[in-house]
Amino acid sequence: MKLFLLLLLLAIAPELLAQESCAFVLTGQVIDEHDDGVLAYSELKIIHTSNGVVADKNGKFKFDNLCRGSLTLIISHIGCAPDTVKLTVKSDTNVIFYLEHHAELLKTLDVEAKRPHKDIASRDELTARDLAQNAGDGLAGLLDDMQGMQTLNTGGNISKPMIHGMHSNRLVIMSDNTKLQGQQWGSEHAPEVDPFSVERIEVVHGASSLRYGTEAMAGAIKAHSADISKERKLKGAVQSGISTNGQRGALSARINGAFFKRLPLFFSLQGSAINAGDLKAPNYYLLNTGQREVNGSGRLLWKGKNYGVDVQYKLLTSQLGILSYAHVGNLTDLEQIIERGQPLSPSTAFNRSISSPRQFIQHELSSAKLYWKPSLRNEWRLNVSRQFNLRQEFDQSIFSDADVADLQYEITTYQMDLLFEERVSSNYKYEVGIAAETQANTYTGRFFIPNFRNYTAGLFSIHHLNVGAWEVEAGVRYDYRWQQAFMYQQNELYSPIRSFSGFSWNAGVSHDWKRWKAMFNVGRAWRPPAINELYSGGLHHGVAAVEFGDESLREERMTSATLAIAAESFSIAGIPLEFNASTYVYWIENFIYLMPVLPPTLTIRGAFPTFNYASTNALFRGVDARLKLMPAKKVDLTFGAELVRADDVELDQPLIFIPPDRFDIEVDYIFWQRETTHKVGLSAAYTSRQNRVPVNSDYALPPDAFGLLGAQIQGEMHIFNTKPLYSFRIENALNSSYRSYLNRLRYYAAEQGRNFILTLKIPF
Amino acid sequence: MNKHKFKSAAFLAAMLVLASCKKDGDQPNIPQPVINEPESITSVELHFTSLDGASSFRVEWDDPDGVGGNDPLIDSIALDSGKTYNVELSFFDRSGATELDLTSEILEEGNEHIVCFSLNSPLSSSIAIASTDSDGSYPIGLTSQWVISEPNSGTLTLILKHQPDGIKDGTCTPGDTDVEVVFPISIQ
Numbered sequence: 001m002k003l004f005l006l007l008l009l010l011a012i013a014p015e016l017l018a019q020e021s022c023a024f025v026l027t028g029q030v031i032d033e034h035d036d037g038v039l040a041y042s043e044l045k046i047i048h049t050s051n052g053v054v055a056d057k058n059g060k061f062k063f064d065n066l067c068r069g070s071l072t073l074i075i076s077h078i079g080c081a082p083d084t085v086k087l088t089v090k091s092d093t094n095v096i097f098y099l100e101h102h103a104e105l106l107k108t109l110d111v112e113a114k115r116p117h118k119d120i121a122s123r124d125e126l127t128a129r130d131l132a133q134n135a136g137d138g139l140a141g142l143l144d145d146m147q148g149m150q151t152l153n154t155g156g157n158i159s160k161p162m163i164h165g166m167h168s169n170r171l172v173i174m175s176d177n178t179k180l181q182g183q184q185w186g187s188e189h190a191p192e193v194d195p196f197s198v199e200r201i202e203v204v205h206g207a208s209s210l211r212y213g214t215e216a217m218a219g220a221i222k223a224h225s226a227d228i229s230k231e232r233k234l235k236g237a238v239q240s241g242i243s244t245n246g247q248r249g250a251l252s253a254r255i256n257g258a259f260f261k262r263l264p265l266f267f268s269l270q271g272s273a274i275n276a277g278d279l280k281a282p283n284y285y286l287l288n289t290g291q292r293e294v295n296g297s298g299r300l301l302w303k304g305k306n307y308g309v310d311v312q313y314k315l316l317t318s319q320l321g322i323l324s325y326a327h328v329g330n331l332t333d334l335e336q337i338i339e340r341g342q343p344l345s346p347s348t349a350f351n352r353s354i355s356s357p358r359q360f361i362q363h364e365l366s367s368a369k370l371y372w373k374p375s376l377r378n379e380w381r382l383n384v385s386r387q388f389n390l391r392q393e394f395d396q397s398i399f400s401d402a403d404v405a406d407l408q409y410e411i412t413t414y415q416m417d418l419l420f421e422e423r424v425s426s427n428y429k430y431e432v433g434i435a436a437e438t439q440a441n442t443y444t445g446r447f448f449i450p451n452f453r454n455y456t457a458g459l460f461s462i463h464h465l466n467v468g469a470w471e472v473e474a475g476v477r478y479d480y481r482w483q484q485a486f487m488y489q490q491n492e493l494y495s496p497i498r499s500f501s502g503f504s505w506n507a508g509v510s511h512d513w514k515r516w517k518a519m520f521n522v523g524r525a526w527r528p529p530a531i532n533e534l535y536s537g538g539l540h541h542g543v544a545a546v547e548f549g550d551e552s553l554r555e556e557r558m559t560s561a562t563l564a565i566a567a568e569s570f571s572i573a574g575i576p577l578e579f580n581a582s583t584y585v586y587w588i589e590n591f592i593y594l595m596p597v598l599p600p601t602l603t604i605r606g607a608f609p610t611f612n613y614a615s616t617n618a619l620f621r622g623v624d625a626r627l628k629l630m631p632a633k634k635v636d637l638t639f640g641a642e643l644v645r646a647d648d649v650e651l652d653q654p655l656i657f658i659p660p661d662r663f664d665i666e667v668d669y670i671f672w673q674r675e676t677t678h679k680v681g682l683s684a685a686y687t688s689r690q691n692r693v694p695v696n697s698d699y700a701l702p703p704d705a706f707g708l709l710g711a712q713i714q715g716e717m718h719i720f721n722t723k724p725l726y727s728f729r730i731e732n733a734l735n736s737s738y739r740s741y742l743n744r745l746r747y748y749a750a751e752q753g754r755n756f757i758l759t760l761k762i763p764f
Numbered sequence: 765m766n767k768h769k770f771k772s773a774a775f776l777a778a779m780l781v782l783a784s785c786k787k788d789g790d791q792p793n794i795p796q797p798v799i800n801e802p803e804s805i806t807s808v809e810l811h812f813t814s815l816d817g818a819s820s821f822r823v824e825w826d827d828p829d830g831v832g833g834n835d836p837l838i839d840s841i842a843l844d845s846g847k848t849y850n851v852e853l854s855f856f857d858r859s860g861a862t863e864l865d866l867t868s869e870i871l872e873e874g875n876e877h878i879v880c881f882s883l884n885s886p887l888s889s890s891i892a893i894a895s896t897d898s899d900g901s902y903p904i905g906l907t908s909q910w911v912i913s914e915p916n917s918g919t920l921t922l923i924l925k926h927q928p929d930g931i932k933d934g935t936c937t938p939g940d941t942d943v944e945v946v947f948p949i950s951i952q
Contacts, residue, residue, distance in 0.1 A: 329941025
């Protein structure tokens with residue numbers, strides 16, 4: 001009897017203890033292992049209890065009031081084999097589950113331990129919700145707040161993303177499975193992606209050449225479309241974003257569904273439009289910084305038993321004004337503007353029209369993806385695409401016809417990528433792939449880059465191994481490019497041929513200690529010199545400089561090392577926190593940059609500073625860190641820091657146009673949480689002065705440090721059967737006048753002032 | 765039936781996609797002849813006529829191949845002390861096969877243009893330049909009168925400013941520079 005009592009006591013003791021700590025929260029997300037898409041409305045149930053929840057449409061779920069101890073979860077989703085996962089809850093926990101999402105394989109799937117098998121790399125992501133709350137922003141603007149990301153601007157309305165201080169020819173943008181190809185060499189050429197056509201954006205930091213090809217030295221930006229195969233019913237969403245600065249309006253609509261009742265044939269149609277006028281700096285309007293954009297996309301997806309075909313068509317049409325004050329005839333004009341500190345006759349009235357100088361861009365992307373899973377362990381993927389990019393630039397000159405482009409490029413790119421993946425065992429898989437590409441470019445009008453044709457081919461293999469909590473990944477890739485350029489030199493046709501080749505390799509290891517995760521990556525990457533670096537020649541309008549390419553430039557080769565750590569469901573002094581940081585070192589041989597040369601070029605407009613493309617050895621290193629504290633249940637406090645250092649090692653001086661240090665802090669408070677959630681937030685960002693600049697390479701000293709304040713309120717409503725998302729925010733709340741070092745037109749005018757932005761997303 | 769439907773739908777979609785594809789009309793292997801080479805000033809000519817009718821000559825600043833390439837050809841200006849000259853300016857585009865005279869276009873938009881002359885310091889005491897034309901409110905500077913006093917030497921900077929949208933105020937401060945050339949001058 002005594003023994004029985006003792007046993008009973010022992011048996012209930014954990015229960016007693018547990019009752020004290022039954023306030024833990026388990027949150028997480030369910031993701032499709034196959035394509036990294038979120039699995040909306042997955043069901044999660046704790047085994048042997050009645051405790052179950054349904055994930056939301058972003059695959060996110062939450063269990064409240066969990067007790068300390070072990071539990072087993074069953075995760076299921078229509079079309080997926082249910083997975084069981086054992087977890088130990090010691091504190092508030094956040095987890096990500098990867099499910100294999102293949103309806104037809106359900107019967108035969110043997111439940112085995114699933115591991116994420118993602119590439120070992122530091123990454124950050126914008127979810128559908130993040131995108132909805134920033135509806136109407138351009139791609140670069142959306143990415144700017146992400147870890148390790150900066151924005152390179154030309155005026156207020158032309159932006160392109162930077163990763164770790166690198167841009168243009170040193171990073172890759174993927175539009176689904178296709179590498180975006182246009183005239184991306186130009187720092188005033190914004191990427192041709194319609195953010196409204198995108199469901200999720202993922203950023204991979206550091207050399208990602210193995211998978212995305214030679215240009216992915218600083219990383220890759222991956223824009224993913226929504227998975228339209230989850231819903232057979234006609235579904236859709238209307239999104240809009242309105243902002244006061246620039247009187248900008250953006251509107252988008254999307255519908256998707258299935259064609260025939262019994263066929264796995266899905267479709268989606270999407271369109272968007274943006275109309276904006278002149279932006280406003282605190283004290284004057286930024287004349288001619290308007291924007292017009294009309295975009296559309298259509299998609300057909302056939303999801304067969306063990307194969308699928310995904311056909312997409314995207315068209316982007318964009319018209320952008322270039323800040324009028326930046327039109328200067330020569331260096332004297334530029335120096336006068338810098339000395340004056342503001343435009344001579346700043347615009348005092350809002351103006352919606354766009355006049356010269358301006359850009360007109362059309363980008364067309366057609367792609368077809370085919371996948372085939374002959375068995376559970378093997379998969380073939382083929383992606384073919386065609387892109388056409390038209391870029392027209394209209395100068396402000398009395399002698400030129402305002403309706404005929406002074407400079408026009410047309411570039412057509414065909415790509416083919418074939419990938420074979422085999423999961424040899426539950427902890428080893430490999431991939432083998434080939435990539436081929438050809439490009440043809442022509443120009444009309446003023447010469448800046450020549451006509452050219454490219455043929456590029458690559459071959460790679462990546463191996464991925466799990467050993468306990470360790471993951472190891474290693475891969476190698478070879479790329480070859482043949483290029484012929486065509487131009488006139490002294491009225492003679494000159495058509496030089498160059499070829500470039502090289503190996504890239506990468507090795508990564510990561511370890512998962514429940515609450516800590518660490519990742520280390522080393523690799524080698526390269527890229528061929530871009531067309532402008534080889535052959536450009538002429539006056540670069542807007543920056544009042546003459547630039548000359550150097551056709552003897554060789555491949556740029558980079559050795560990189562990245563270390564990243566992440567801590568989740570961790571706590572210090574009872575305050576739960578999340579922390580992640582990554583630090584990187586890039587050593588780049590033959591780093592191509594613009595070197596100032598003397599004497600200046602004498603032209604009929606006066607003497608212009610002259611730059612030649614040259615190569616040196618460069619060293620980049622930096623840190624990105626983010627810390628999120630949850631000091632009270634409904635309060636989040638986030639701190640972020642980004643630091644980049646880059647030097648020309650041969651000349652022993654800093655490189656130009658490297659982002660200054662940036663620190664930010666944000667506090668969010670959930671003020672309403674019933675069936676809908678609403679929160680308010682305040683943010684402050686500080687950007688330091690860039691004191692590390694090379695001598696004699698710039699017209700003006702770097703601008704002063706600046707701080708910006710912002711506030712926002714966001715949440716979801718419940719109207720009839722839909723849950724519209726809304727957000728309202730203020731940027732540059734104090735209407736401060738400042739200039740950003742990363743704006744190429746900072747010599748001419750201040751950045752934009754206060755801006756109120758309202759966004760709305762109504763799903764139906 | 766369904767299969768047929770699907771096939772025709774897919775075919776239709778594929779045709780639509782293909783038909784709507786934009787095409788690059790040019791071939792990359794040969795740069796196309798420039799259809800709309802923006803006109804640009806490559807040459808400035810000054811035509812001097814002395815008031816006494818005794819001498820008449822031209823000088824030019826000529827860079828037909830534009831930015832880069834060959835160096836511009838720059839003439840020196842030789843003037844006689846004590847004389848007065850009428851000076852007429854001409855601007856040309858010599859980048860193409862045929863020479864284009866752009867002077868009349870500048871004159872037509874006289875209210876958006878101004879020519880300024882600036883002489884370096886020893887020379888400025890020896891030459892007095894006054895524009896003799898007008899757009900109605902302000903001088904243009906395509907014609908001018910030069911009064912020469914004692915012998916000297918130095919340089920002249922000639923600037924043509926484009927001052928659109930009513931910003932012309934008779935000075936060379938507003939607008940952007942279309943031409944900025946320097947001539948050496950000697951006065952005998």
